[in-house]
Amino acid sequence: MKLIASNIAVIRGEDLILQDVSFNVSAGEALIIRGENGSGKSTLLRAIAGLLPLEVGSFSIEDPTNGFGGTTHTDLCHYLGHENAMKPAMSVGENLVFWQEFAGQPHLDIDEAMDMVGLDGLQDVPFAHLSTGQRRRISIARLLISYRPIWLLDEPTAGLDAASEKQFSELMKAHLEDDGIILAATHIPLGLDSTKELVFGAIK
Amino acid sequence: MIALFKRDFKLALRSGGGAAIALLFYFAVVISMPFAIGPDPILLSTIGGATLWIGALLASLLGLERLFQSDAEDGSLDQMLISTVPLGGQVFIKSLVHWLVTGLPLTIMAPVFGLFLGMSQDALLASMATLAVGTPAISFIGAVGASITVSLARGGLLLSVLVLPMCIPVLIFGVGAVRAAVTEPDPFLPPFLLVAAISLFFAVIGPFASALALRQGAS
Numbered sequence: 001m002k003l004i005a006s007n008i009a010v011i012r013g014e015d016l017i018l019q020d021v022s023f024n025v026s027a028g029e030a031l032i033i034r035g036e037n038g039s040g041k042s043t044l045l046r047a048i049a050g051l052l053p054l055e056v057g058s059f060s061i062e063d064p065t066n067g068f069g070g071t072t073h074t075d076l077c078h079y080l081g082h083e084n085a086m087k088p089a090m091s092v093g094e095n096l097v098f099w100q101e102f103a104g105q106p107h108l109d110i111d112e113a114m115d116m117v118g119l120d121g122l123q124d125v126p127f128a129h130l131s132t133g134q135r136r137r138i139s140i141a142r143l144l145i146s147y148r149p150i151w152l153l154d155e156p157t158a159g160l161d162a163a164s165e166k167q168f169s170e171l172m173k174a175h176l177e178d179d180g181i182i183l184a185a186t187h188i189p190l191g192l193d194s195t196k197e198l199v200f201g202a203i204k
Numbered sequence: 205m206i207a208l209f210k211r212d213f214k215l216a217l218r219s220g221g222g223a224a225i226a227l228l229f230y231f232a233v234v235i236s237m238p239f240a241i242g243p244d245p246i247l248l249s250t251i252g253g254a255t256l257w258i259g260a261l262l263a264s265l266l267g268l269e270r271l272f273q274s275d276a277e278d279g280s281l282d283q284m285l286i287s288t289v290p291l292g293g294q295v296f297i298k299s300l301v302h303w304l305v306t307g308l309p310l311t312i313m314a315p316v317f318g319l320f321l322g323m324s325q326d327a328l329l330a331s332m333a334t335l336a337v338g339t340p341a342i343s344f345i346g347a348v349g350a351s352i353t354v355s356l357a358r359g360g361l362l363l364s365v366l367v368l369p370m371c372i373p374v375l376i377f378g379v380g381a382v383r384a385a386v387t388e389p390d391p392f393l394p395p396f397l398l399v400a401a402i403s404l405f406f407a408v409i410g411p412f413a414s415a416l417a418l419r420q421g422a423s
Contacts, residue, residue: 049286051422075288083279089218090211101207102287 001027001065003048003073003150003181008057010040010047017043021057023198027065027149027179030172030192034185035200041185042082044200045152048183050074065149065179078148080156084139086127092138093123096145103146113144118167132159140168143175151175153184166191205289209297216305222267223305230263230310234317245322252321253382256331257375259317260310260339265367267306268346269353269360271298272418276354285422291415299340299347299410307339330385330392334378334399341403344410345370351417374402 008021017040025031033041046052048059050072061073086095096110114120117137122130130138136159143151151172157165169191172182176192184190216223237255241248275281284294314335315328323331349367353359377395384390 046282049282051282051285074286077286079282079286081279081282083277083282085279085283087211087215087274087278087280089215094211094214098207098211099283102283102289104288 001149001179001181002062003183004060004062005048006057006060008044008047008059009055010043010052011055012043012052016055018047021198023196025181025183025196027181028176030176030182030184030190030195031198032184032186032190032192032195033198033200034187039200041200042154045079045154045183045185046081048073049077049079049152051079073150076148077150077152078143078146079152079154080139080143081154082158084135085142086135086138088126088128090127091124092119092127092130095127096123096138096141099142100145103148105147106145107147108144110145113141114138116144116167116171117141118164133161133164136160137164137168140171144171149179150181150183153182153186155186156184157186157188157190205293205297208289208294209301212298212301213304216267216301222270223309226263226266226306227309227313229266230259230313231317233259233262235320238320249322249324249327252318252323252327253331254379255321256314256318256335257338257379257382260307260314260335261342261368261371261375263310264302264306264339264342265346265364267302268343268350268367269363271302271347271350272354273350273359281354281418282422285418291418292411295347295351295411295414295418296407299343299407299414302346303340303343307335307343311335311339324386327382327386330382330396334381334396337396337400337403338374338378341374341399341406342367342371344403344406347414348410348417351414351421354418355421374399377402 002024004024006022008018010018021044023031033044035041043052047054059073093110100106111120114123117140119134119137157168160168172190172192176182234255238248272281275284311332315332318328318331346367349363353363356362377398381392381395381399384395385392
């Protein structure tokens with residue numbers, strides 16, 4: 001499988017945020033998007049996820065994995081934004097069960113995913129009671145409970161401690177070995193071995 | 205979609221969900237009427253239907269502001285937008301839950317609150333019937349308003365200003381049906397069926413309009 005972007009341009013309001021962005025990422029590869037604050041990293045990820053319309057250009061998927069043929073590329077993506085998309089009034093378990101049922105394609109079960117992010121046993125705790133890093137880890141667990149080959153990660157390690165960062169890079173490695181694709185916007189090294197890079201300059 | 209229904213229903217009934225608040229607000233509006241008008245049983249029972257309807261309209265507006273705003277704040281809305289589940293269907297489910305936790309309890313309690321207004325038995329039953337078929341329209345129209353104002357910090361006021369005029373037809377025929385139920389020879393059925401028609405109409409176009417507004421708001 002291969003995700004190809006050709007000549008992407010995105011306009012927000014009246015400003016041209018992205019222009020002539022082209023790249024391709026194959027199964028098992030990670031693309032790290034770097035650049036200063038405001039250079040359009042999040043905009044690119046949101047555009048890939050289908051949250052922002054493209055002004056010019058297109059995304060396409062070459063030879064999709066079995067079972068995903070005929071679907072648009074946005075259906076193949078997990079998007080992890082700045083917000084964690086969890087309801088504070090519900091328990092961690094309830095939140096994850098909801099996202100699993102809502103997103104479909106169940107992969108790991110809730111307990112397994114919680115164990116993978118090192119928070120097994122916190123299923124019944126209200127999400128509001130967790131610390132910032134723990135909330136982020138639950139959000140990462142959301143990537144594991146439903147299967148999507150492409151992970152779009154926007155500052156995924158924000159709020160994580162060193163041990164959790166390491167744990168998360170193991171999870172990403174496992175996903176890549178599984179023929180997954182990762183696109184991540186970040187400032188800090190994610191601990192992945194071989195990655196492509198896309199560097200954005202500041203906007204004029 | 206069933207998952208969304210279960211989650212929203214659960215959230216609405218928990219603390220901060222606002223389901224009980226709407227009912228209390230409804231009670232407060234209806235109960236303050238006799239104090240404002242004075243103890244005139246004939247006048248009170250004449251305007252009883254209108255009072256029950258206006259109270260229900262205002263109480264329904266209360267929870268609408270948070271319909272999509274809480275999802276937008278915690279990032280759930282992004283996930284809803286990119287989901288494989290049709291967005292219009294999701295809006296329909298959310299509006300339906302909003303009605304189940306506000307419109308339906310208001311309808312059930314209306315005859316009880318109507319007793320404070322000295323309404324006749326026929327008028328009470330007619331109010332309950334028209335509210336039952338009319339309040340869904342408020343939820344579906346409200347969803348459109350909520351999705352337009354989702355990105356605004358103080359969207360609640362604008363939401364009310366947008367939604368109230370759209371609800372006037374429901375109000376006219378709803379109150380008209382209640383009045384017709386107690387005044388001979390006006391027929392009850394035509395205005396009642398019109399209210400039902402308005403609800404069905406907005407149940408179909410509301411979710412589409414709302415989905416469109418949410419997509420525009422995201423970009």
